[in-house]
Amino acid sequence: MKIPFFDLKRQANFLKNEVLMEIEKVIDRCEFSLGYAVEEFERNFSQYLGAKHVVALNSGTSALFLALKSLNISEEDEIILPSWTFIATAWSVSYLNAKIVFADVDEETWQIDPNDVRRKITKKTRAIIGVHIYGQPFDVKRILDISKEYNLHLIEDCAQAHGAEYYQKKVGTFGIVNAFSFYPTKNLGSFGEAGAVSTNIEDISNRIKILRNQGQKQKYEHVEVGYNMRMEGFQGAILNIKLKHLDMWNERRREIANKYMSKINNPKITFQKLVEGGKGVYHLFVVKLKDREKFVKHLEKFGIGYAFHYPKPIHLQKAYAHLNYKENSLPVSEELAKTTVSIPIFPELTDEEVDYIIDVINNF
Ligand SMILES: Cc1ncc(COP(=O)(O)O)c(C=O)c1O
The missing domain is CATH 3.90.1150.10 (Aspartate Aminotransferase, domain 1)
Structure with missing residues (x-):
């Protein structure tokens, strides 16, 4: 017998007809960048998570970056994150010229080690990024307790953990702002590149909406230096199908x-x-x-x-x-x-x- 490590074709074939129908609707309405399908996905995914806001983006890497950016992380700051993760978790810190401080993981759970996090906190520490590695939740309570004790932000990297729960609550609802990737191989994957942030804080959601869209509050009103990190309409339509x-x-x-x-x-x-x-x-x-x-x-x-x-x-x-x-x-x-x-x-x-x-x- 020959068994591939991963076979995306089996799922793509199962979804193909439905996807083609939804893609056609996007073409008919020509809403290719953001638009109705993306807005629908933002609503559906926030409801699914039990988070007040979801902002759809073009990748998980962008989601981590805009999460930190929305918290005004800068060169002066230190951010603690596990070394045992995909490297994009760290890129977000580098893009802002902040200092990465790596924590080790626990020997048995392979998750960010709360004891090592505690050892690595300094006066400059501003945030902890916890990663739900392999789709299993990290020790949210202990990390959250540390972040409260030292007045640090907690950001969850949920790129591998769509739908995972910690005491019956979905991951992506514990940190101040949290990141998801919809890279095609993820549990919830687009047919291309996509990502999102989730947050319960309206100001953060609004700021990330501005940052993803060229710093625009409304068309041609640029209130700060922005980026093009919008989700494509096709990806929103496909993610709506797959979320079900x-x-x-x-x-x-x-x-x-x-x-x-x-x-x-x-x-x-x-x-x-x-x-x-x-x-x-x-x-x-x-x-x-x-x-x-x-x-x-x-x-x-x-x-x-x-x-x-x-x-x-x-x-x-x-x-x-x-x-x-x-x-x-x-x-x-x-x-x-x-x-x-x-x-x-x-x-x-x-x-x-x-x-x-x-x-x-x-x-x-
Ligand atoms: C833990 C983790 N963080 C971040 C990312 C980055 O997501 P993306 O590839 O959508 O930029 C990934 C996946 O690629 C990941 O596994």
């Missing part, structure tokens, strides 16, 4: 993940431990083991796709060499980079494929 399926898809991901966790009994393998109160959406399913090279050869031999998330932590990337982080400065992140492997998880995997993956892993 999100809970069903997430449920199927949970079903597969639960099967992996109950049926993979190979003692060499460990799983990510879930934070108490967290209900994850398994954007990725990542296993940890010592002998990674032999393991991936075994997967290859049996036709199973895999990936590394991530092969190198951000603090050791060349782009951040100027920050002078040395090896062993964030030992858990560095260890995870050497010992983790992502195995296939997407809603369209068949039961037969899931069983085959479990058998192959148990026979390693």
Whole structure:
């Protein structure tokens, strides 16, 4: 059997006819940039999250950047974020010339470590960016408590966690302003590039609407230096269709993940431990083991796709060499980079494929 790490075609084929109909409507109305479909998506997604406002953007990277920008983060400020994430979490800080301070992650949950966050707070710290890595919520309560104690902003990076919950509340409703990516491979993915912020604060929502649209409050009234970070009409229309399926898809991901966790009994393998109160959406399913090279050869031999998330932590990337982080400065992140492997998880995997993956892993 041959099982790809991820197969977007299965979902695209399922949605194709409906998508074509909605795309046609956008063409008929010629609302290609923002417009009715994007406004509808903003309403639908804010309702889904239970957040007062959603502002639709052109990527998750833009969402993180405008989130920080709306809080007036500048060169003087330090922002704490985990090194164990996709690098875009860090870009947002760099774009504003603020200082990145990397925190390590917890050994068992692989989520931002509240103890390390506490150690890294200085007089200049202004915000913490928490990342719900792999679609599992981080320890929101402990991070929120720290942010309140030191009067810091909390920003949630929800790029991998659409629909995940923390004590029955959706992620993306705990931070002051939070970022989502709708990159095609995400649990809720566009047919291109897209992102959004969520917030309960009207002033922040209004400011981000101005910033995304060339700094315009109204046409040709530019109140500050702005950007072109608007969502396209096509993406809004497609996201409206896909949002209706999100809970069903997430449920199927949970079903597969639960099967992996109950049926993979190979003692060499460990799983990510879930934070108490967290209900994850398994954007990725990542296993940890010592002998990674032999393991991936075994997967290859049996036709199973895999990936590394991530092969190198951000603090050791060349782009951040100027920050002078040395090896062993964030030992858990560095260890995870050497010992983790992502195995296939997407809603369209068949039961037969899931069983085959479990058998192959148990026979390693
Ligand atoms: C954790 C995380 N943050 C930010 C991003 C950036 O989102 P985008 O690719 O939409 O810019 C991604 C995904 O790519 C991500 O996984």
